[in-house]
Amino acid sequence: MTKYETVANSLADRINNHEFNETKKIPTEDQLMEEYNVSRNTVRNAIKILTKLGLLYPVQGSGMFIRESRKCDTVFLSGTRGITKDHPGNKLTNKCLSVEIVEADDNLAQIMLCEIGTPIYYIERLRIVDDIPYAIEYTYYNKNIIPYLDKEIIESSIFRYIKEDLKIPFGFSDKYISARKLTDQESQLLELEKNDPAIIIEDDIYLTNGTLFNSSQIVYNYKLAHFFMTVE
Amino acid sequence: MTKYETVANSLADRINNHEFNETKKIPTEDQLMEEYNVSRNTVRNAIKILTKLGLLYPVQGSGMFIRESRKCDTVFLSGTRGITKDHPGNKLTNKCLSVEIVEADDNLAQIMLCEIGTPIYYIERLRIVDDIPYAIEYTYYNKNIIPYLDKEIIESSIFRYIKEDLKIPFGFSDKYISARKLTDQESQLLELEKNDPAIIIEDDIYLTNGTLFNSSQIVYNYKLAHFFMTVE
């Protein structure tokens, strides 16, 4: 853990504990340099993290202000944290609908940015929050990077497995957001009506070296899924 | 314009002109310090901008790599640039459906984060791209901040008016993304069917001092509107 991450975590805790409720501001950069005994650059790196999380906003000449908390029950889009962390206190289950290994054809090779013939896992999951169907996920994994997956992993947390067991370094991700009608089959799985709306997020996740290892299309239950992000 | 913005703009141009097509990398930080005669911090600030725009990704120990360009015809979500810049080369028109000034009641005061009784503009617009209905926009503006709006401004570009004529300093914005069914009226305006899907973005825009001045709900034509963002 870097120094600026330590400072950011500490400040986040202090904000959540309402330590700055009176002023609605965190201490000045000079004060934080003093308190944590770090340089200004380190303080600013820490603050940048909290700003990106939507916890703070800067007013030049005045201070770093604590933001009113966002609407409840929204999933934070600007972070690849996994669905689990976005639903604290809820019961999360996954039902594996299908697992297969395919060789990338022309089309799939283009999606996965890989050579034709590359072995690819194709997985369909139904994600359930508190016993209510929440989303259907169609995912391709490059098997050269994720060599093994089974039903048990798929039904617990693929995200945790990749991050903690395989220790694969996530780099960045692209998200494409759109809406369409549910298919007949999807509506049954989500316990909605055929042709009901669905919000679709395609999530392409890259390693730190820029290799794509995961392309998901996630079909969300429009009655439950709401997303949040903060810009600038 | 700051130095790092100048460097970022120059690099963006050079990337778009395919100057680095062979290596797929921009010059190293040391080389950029030399080329632009600036400090490392300035170079890194410039690079951060381009990374946030999804133009580059870093590989520690190796370099800053140029990203494959994203899918076409997607609107970039992580920037408040206005719809105009997201549709270069397309004909954009706005049809003003309704303008009124209301006093914030309890409910509206909560949405606009203002005092009860504050005068608020309420505007409905139909946004049209190349003669096809693209989105319906329901917007509240705090009249204390935007004192005057008329049909002409509304049908050209409110965004440009606020930014260039009023010179109001945008700070940050929150976006809430969801989907729902179109109402009867909305489906007629968008030339779609009743109960067709719609992707909804609520966009709350704040001044640099943290004051909310604009809360929009935008109902997009699901056949046309696709959004893109990049994370981390």
Added chain:
DNA sequence: TAGTGGTCTAGACCACTTT
């Protein structure tokens, strides 16, 4: 081992807000 991005420090001046 050399090259390159990531973290960290120390210090200066500028732009803006507040008093």
Added chain:
DNA sequence: AAGTGGTCTAGACCACTAG
């Protein structure tokens, strides 16, 4: 005028990649 965040410089060492 004093306080606070924004920009900028110079220099050091660490972590990771690649030849």
